């Protein structure tokens with residue numbers, strides 16, 4: 001079988017200097033395609049800045065570069081496009097790829113700027129028969145996989161609550177909520193109640209993120225989610241005291257508990273005298289190798305026609321909770337899902353002056 005022709009939109013500038021204004025995630029995607037050997041041929045990239053496209057093309061040996069991604073889509077007959085631009089650009093670019101006939105689009109998280117755009121990009125791809133995936137690569141990390149294995153083996157009884165406490169609800173939270181969906185077998189969410197604080201401007205990759213938040217939500221299968229962001233101190237790392245905590249009827253699992261010398265993953269079953277550390281073979285919450293596994297998941301889905309774990313449906317579940325949290329803050333109440341808004345409530349509240357004093 002001929003190799004899948006891969007193209008990139010948004011290459012980034014310098015992968016050796018990652019930070020809040022640019023991680024050059026395209027290089028991570030590129031490494032993923034390269035790791036699949038002959039299955040994928042990286043042929044072209046587009047970036048508004050010619051030098052960035054040139055550097056990326058030189059790094060991965062691409063034949064052509066573009067500054068206009070529409071031209072790339074028209075000329076290159078791509079099988080897969082990786083979109084690695086900032087969130088406000090995702091929806092338009094995904095829709096353009098689907099309309100140009102690209103069969104698979106792998107887009108960076110968070111999905112889009114608004115809840116309406118998030119739904120629409122998924123709908124357009126479904127109608128066009130294009131496979132749309134989002135790079136929630138942490139699902140493929142050993143701390144998370146092994147935690148899910150313990151859960152599925154019944155080591156902590158029946159799952160009651162999933163807690164997480166890192167970063168924010170949107171930029172970082174996209175991973176957190178996706179992980180909750182993974183732990184809870186993608187059960188749909190029923191309702192969300194949340195409050196946020198936004199007293200100083202906080203913009204990440206061009207998008208507002210709250211300073212801190214507390215959120216509680218319930219899935220249709222009765223499991224609760226609980227997340228607190230932006231709070232805590234150096235000792236607790238975050239106010240939850242762990243990256244993730246899975247609470248069951250018969251025990252608790254913690255991923256990256258706070259404190260010196262803690263294991264990356266630990267479990268305490270009812271009746272156990274103490275915690276049992278689980279060996280994650282050197283992997284932590286961010287890697288290594290997770291982006292490569294995510295890209296492999298996308299390519300395998302295209303190869304064998306199956307739905308990739310990183311599919312838009314799973315991303316939509318996570319994204320709906322994010323926007324519902326902000327909507328709960330805007331309406332000052334509990335939000336029943338499905339979420340009946342189009343916009344970005346945080347953006348709207350910032351613009352109207354409802355939040356910044």
Ligand SMILES: NC(=O)c1ccc[n+]([C@@H]2O[C@H](COP(=O)([O-])OP(=O)(O)OC[C@H]3O[C@@H](n4cnc5c(N)ncnc54)[C@H](O)[C@@H]3O)[C@@H](O)[C@H]2O)c1
Nearest residue numbers: 010011012022023024025046047048084085086087108109
């Ligand atoms: N999965 C993760 O763990 C993870 C980590 C960091 C960032 N991200 C996400 O990745 C996305 C990209 O972030 P980044 O840090 O890689 O960005 P970046 O700033 O490093 O690169 C984005 C590139 O897009 C280019 N660009 C902008 N508009 C364009 C257009 N119209 N056509 C072509 N190119 C255009 C810019 O010139 C820039 O080079 C964001 O959504 C961010 O949230 C994900």
